[in-house]
Amino acid sequence: MAQPSRARSPRAAPTPAPTRPVSRDPVLRVLAGGAVRLGRLEDTLGFHLRLAQEASFAAFSRRAGTSGLRPGHFAALVVIDGNPGLSQTALGGAVGRDKSTLTPTLRDLERRGLVRRERAEGDRRSYALTLTEAGRAALGALTGHAAAHDAALDALVGEGNRAAFLATLRRLIAGLGGEGR
């Protein structure tokens, strides 16, 4: 969500609203409870989980937005960094995406000179993925954003609360994961 919203063919600068007394952010406005009542959603864990995730995602995008690297790029860089030489299919498995989904992402990362793709020795169908020096630098910068972002989250969650909160999220992830698939 939170589309970067660059105007397609702006025939004139749209003159951003000069003052903004009320937040234009939907998430904030939702919980501020403007005029509209959200009914039973208001006490629902799933709904709040969704809002918190959207807010977190948007906040991260604000920090990292300048690089042109989106979350998908970041995830790929992190996993390649931690597992040099892995294949595209393995990467897809790790991040939960089909290999065809990763093709454009990896082509893009290679074009930017951040990732190297070499035919694997043992199996010449697959690529061995590694980060270049520039890739490590880009990852470092993104990691800085991510760390700042997580520090902001930590501050909101609260020192003494973090471990319990993370443990609860992990229980949800593990407990909800496997039923009908």
Add this chain to the structure above:
Amino acid sequence: MAQPSRARSPRAAPTPAPTRPVSRDPVLRVLAGGAVRLGRLEDTLGFHLRLAQEASFAAFSRRAGTSGLRPGHFAALVVIDGNPGLSQTALGGAVGRDKSTLTPTLRDLERRGLVRRERAEGDRRSYALTLTEAGRAALGALTGHAAAHDAALDALVGEGNRAAFLATLRRLIAGLGGEGR
């Protein structure tokens, strides 16, 4: 995420894997930590927030999947139910979507006979949205799914934990919402 995955033009039934010793669910597999290491993502709040939200979303879809009503429909029904007579623009503001985004959703809900759109008395440009009897019934069914879903979440979160967890999510939502927008 979790595309319903109905085959487009299957020339033969693709024969689902007969045994499935390892979860095919990416979320589960990610945390199970197969062969691939996720590095610094593994202790990150934002990352776990995303996984938990995806898992919650997928679990809800499994429950409600039969109705053909997606989360967007559900949100619209809930808000209309709680605010009968509101306009499409107001609905969009409440759920954080542009009015043009809601056009297909509302056309669909009207076509299914779940929502009534009547030109507002005071202002004949806008529609007054209300639920039909069938709409209330559909909402009731969906609410049943949502309640079951939330009960599952509650069980995973833990009785004594729920209030604190919800409060933490609310702090995140409120605290992250407004910075750069």
Add this chain to the structure above:
DNA sequence: TATTGTTATACTCTATAACTATA
């Protein structure tokens, strides 16, 4: 035959811009 990666295609969700009808 099976698997790796690519391509073609398609679907969902969302947005901006331009338009019509009303205000």
Add this chain to the structure above:
DNA sequence: TATAGTTATAGAGTATAACAATA
């Protein structure tokens, strides 16, 4: 001029199916 809703268009993200190269 301004606003409510619709339509046209676009783009990000994801998927399945079919294909070529390799196993």
